Each structure stands twice: as C-alpha cells, then as structure tokens.
Amino acid sequence: MNRPRSARGRVAQSGSAFFLAAACAALAALLSLSSCATSAERRALADSWAELGNSWAEKGDWAKASAAWSRSLSIDAGQGVAAANLARAYVEAGRYDDALKALEPVLARDPGNAGLLSIKAFALAKLGRASEAISLYGRVVELRAADRVSIFNLGLLLEECGRYEEAYGRYAAVLALVPGDPAASLRAASALIALGRAEDAMEPLDAYAGGLAAGDTGQLAVAALWEAAGLYARGMDSLSAYLAKNASDGKAWFALARLRLKAGTMGAEALDALTRAKASGFKDGAAARALAELPGISLSQEMRELLQSLSQ
The missing domain is CATH 1.25.40.10 (Tetratricopeptide repeat domain)
Known part of the structure; x- marks a missing residue:
C-alpha cells in the first residue's frame, strides 16, 4: 500500500x-x-x-x-x-x-x-x-x-x-491547492496511467521528475511509471540519469536491462546492463524468471545464462 x-x-x-x-x-x-x-x-x-x-x-x-x-x-x-x-x-x-x-x-x-x-x-x-x-x-x-x-x-x-478516476480527482485537488506538489504530481501520473491516459500523465510526471536532483531515488519511481505507460525510452532516460550517480545499484541496472529488452532493438545494451547488475551483486530469482518468461522479447543464450545466475 x-x-x-x-x-x-x-x-x-x-x-x-x-x-x-x-x-x-x-x-x-x-x-x-x-x-x-x-x-x-x-x-x-x-x-x-x-x-x-x-x-x-x-x-x-x-x-x-x-x-x-x-x-x-x-x-x-x-x-x-x-x-x-x-x-x-x-x-x-x-x-x-x-x-x-x-x-x-x-x-x-x-x-x-x-x-x-x-x-x-x-x-x-x-x-x-x-x-x-x-x-x-x-x-x-x-x-x-x-x-x-x-x-x-x-x-x-x-x-x-482501484478507484483510479476518483483518486486522480483528489490528487488534482491537491495540485489546485499547491501547484507542482511533488507527491501529488507523482500519484496523479500513476492514476492516469492506470486509467490508460499515458499522454495526460506526461505533464504531472515531467513536473515531478523536473524537481529531482541528479541521482535521486525518485527517478526509479518515474522510470517504473514510464515503463507501465509503455514509454520505454523515457524510462531508460530516467534510469540512465539515476545510474550516472548510482553506478553500483544492481536493481536499477536490472530494470534498465528489462526496458532495453522491451524496446526490442537494444540487445547488446541489455546484455551490458544485465552484466552490470550481476557485477553489482543483484540477485532476485522471481524478477529474473519473470524477465526470462516475458513474451515478445528476444534473449540470447548469454542473456539466459546471466538470468539463470541471478536466480542462484
């Protein structure tokens, strides 16, 4: 919750x-x-x-x-x-x-x-x-x-x-009282994405992201919402900005690998991100298995072996 x-x-x-x-x-x-x-x-x-x-x-x-x-x-x-x-x-x-x-x-x-x-x-x-x-x-x-x-x-x-329309109305009310409120901007974007209104979510999510310092963990939340909206390029931008200041965060490298695989044209870059995730000590069997079973992505044998190692 x-x-x-x-x-x-x-x-x-x-x-x-x-x-x-x-x-x-x-x-x-x-x-x-x-x-x-x-x-x-x-x-x-x-x-x-x-x-x-x-x-x-x-x-x-x-x-x-x-x-x-x-x-x-x-x-x-x-x-x-x-x-x-x-x-x-x-x-x-x-x-x-x-x-x-x-x-x-x-x-x-x-x-x-x-x-x-x-x-x-x-x-x-x-x-x-x-x-x-x-x-x-x-x-x-x-x-x-x-x-x-x-x-x-x-x-x-x-x-x-799951009452996203009502939730969005409340967040919008907060933003009317305090324009640019970071927490309300983030949650408003989340509710809009859940409603299938990704384009409408861009403004509050950009407002939230614009107030973050370089390397702020808030960029992880932004990336997750961009991913949920299917806007993988924006999610990759957020994760790359975060990793520029937090290069040892294996979980973030794994998330970046997942986005690169979903983008469909970045196999080599995805392999690099998975390699960095492993080097950073990241291990999450459930996440690795979910990625390996994700429909619509292409995994090389080396990637499969890497994902297997992240489950051990």
Missing part, C-alpha cells in the same frame, strides 16, 4: 507555548486539589496535565508526554488537546488501536472535529480498514476543503482500492 502522509505535526496547544518548569510548578499547585474538586477545578487540573504533556513533547520525551496526556484524559475525558496529541503519539509509535481508543471519548463529545477525524482516518488506514478510512477522510474533506494532507491520503486509499 502506498504510504499515507504521516499524522505527525506540530504538537497542538491551547494558548501560547509552555515552558516545562512553569508547567511543573502549575501542576504542583493543582495537585493539592482534593478529590471533591469542582468540575471547573478538575478541568483546570486536566488542562495542566495536557500542558505538561505538551512541554515534555517539546523536549522530545514522548513517553513522559504520553503519560501526562493520559493522566489529563483520566481526569477529563473530553480534554481535546490531550486526546489529539496522545493519539498522534500512538500513531507515530504504530499503536493504531490505542490511538482509536484515545480518540473515542473526545469524538463522542465533538463528532465534527476535523483534526481528530483526520487522525482517526489515518489510524484506520494503517490498520487496513480502507473503506472506513475512505468514508472518514471524505467527511474530513467536506469539513475542511483545503486540508491537502487529508485529500492526498484519501487519494492514496482510493488508488489502492
């Missing part, structure tokens, strides 16, 4: 930034409250724990931050800042079920909170619950039409589910 953009972001805070020492002092004062504290006092105590969690997060101590946010929620389950930040921390730790649990009570009180809904959608996507995540991201986008991260993530999920 394509990876959604991370939910990581600047820690949400209520009011201005808090310094750790000040937060600790405020907390110490509030801890003197009795168990019979009024609801207002309990909310103040929950706020103090949330603020302390924010301070620990700014220090990079996520364990202490999470503990403080959890304490805040144990006092006031509707403490939105603590719930959002704790859920984000759980997401970053890969604890997606825990993130959903942290969000449940606060979303029950504030079901239209787009920020919290986007975190929930991200967690659902990571848990493989794509249909639920798609529905939830759709709701987020309705609430927050300029939320390009949620729009992009929705596009990824739609593309993953």
Whole structure:
C-alpha cells in the first residue's frame, strides 16, 4: 500500500507555548486539589496535565508526554488537546488501536472535529480498514476543503482500492491547492496511467521528475511509471540519469536491462546492463524468471545464462 502522509505535526496547544518548569510548578499547585474538586477545578487540573504533556513533547520525551496526556484524559475525558496529541503519539509509535481508543471519548463529545477525524482516518488506514478510512477522510474533506494532507491520503486509499478516476480527482485537488506538489504530481501520473491516459500523465510526471536532483531515488519511481505507460525510452532516460550517480545499484541496472529488452532493438545494451547488475551483486530469482518468461522479447543464450545466475 502506498504510504499515507504521516499524522505527525506540530504538537497542538491551547494558548501560547509552555515552558516545562512553569508547567511543573502549575501542576504542583493543582495537585493539592482534593478529590471533591469542582468540575471547573478538575478541568483546570486536566488542562495542566495536557500542558505538561505538551512541554515534555517539546523536549522530545514522548513517553513522559504520553503519560501526562493520559493522566489529563483520566481526569477529563473530553480534554481535546490531550486526546489529539496522545493519539498522534500512538500513531507515530504504530499503536493504531490505542490511538482509536484515545480518540473515542473526545469524538463522542465533538463528532465534527476535523483534526481528530483526520487522525482517526489515518489510524484506520494503517490498520487496513480502507473503506472506513475512505468514508472518514471524505467527511474530513467536506469539513475542511483545503486540508491537502487529508485529500492526498484519501487519494492514496482510493488508488489502492482501484478507484483510479476518483483518486486522480483528489490528487488534482491537491495540485489546485499547491501547484507542482511533488507527491501529488507523482500519484496523479500513476492514476492516469492506470486509467490508460499515458499522454495526460506526461505533464504531472515531467513536473515531478523536473524537481529531482541528479541521482535521486525518485527517478526509479518515474522510470517504473514510464515503463507501465509503455514509454520505454523515457524510462531508460530516467534510469540512465539515476545510474550516472548510482553506478553500483544492481536493481536499477536490472530494470534498465528489462526496458532495453522491451524496446526490442537494444540487445547488446541489455546484455551490458544485465552484466552490470550481476557485477553489482543483484540477485532476485522471481524478477529474473519473470524477465526470462516475458513474451515478445528476444534473449540470447548469454542473456539466459546471466538470468539463470541471478536466480542462484
């Protein structure tokens, strides 16, 4: 699955930034409250724990931050800042079920909170619950039409589910908000190619490739899409540019050999690329067998022997 953009972001805070020492002092004062504290006092105590969690997060101590946010929620389950930040921390730790649990009570009180809904959608996507995540991201986008991260993530999920036309629409929406956005350009091209619209894919793919530095691994993704579109010459150009800076990448040499064979008129060049792939230590039995069995290509005996050696 394509990876959604991370939910990581600047820690949400209520009011201005808090310094750790000040937060600790405020907390110490509030801890003197009795168990019979009024609801207002309990909310103040929950706020103090949330603020302390924010301070620990700014220090990079996520364990202490999470503990403080959890304490805040144990006092006031509707403490939105603590719930959002704790859920984000759980997401970053890969604890997606825990993130959903942290969000449940606060979303029950504030079901239209787009920020919290986007975190929930991200967690659902990571848990493989794509249909639920798609529905939830759709709701987020309705609430927050300029939320390009949620729009992009929705596009990824739609593309993953084979809903390429809808996915392309989402990527186009991101590009309308941020013209030339690299990730959206790449995925838009991917969706268009899947729809059989290779010519339309050229503009966003060229835009993405144009922003890459020499030797950037992004050129491998570009080459793969050109190959999928049947535009082998363009794919070879991307791989050649990449290999000019990464001559020891055997996988890239193998991909170049495959493209040269598909082009049909570059047998000697394909043999050279296979030789370089082997010299670089590349071994992939499945890929070698797939290439050997590819219909419509012509393999010399030397190429067959090379492919056999890449399977051992």
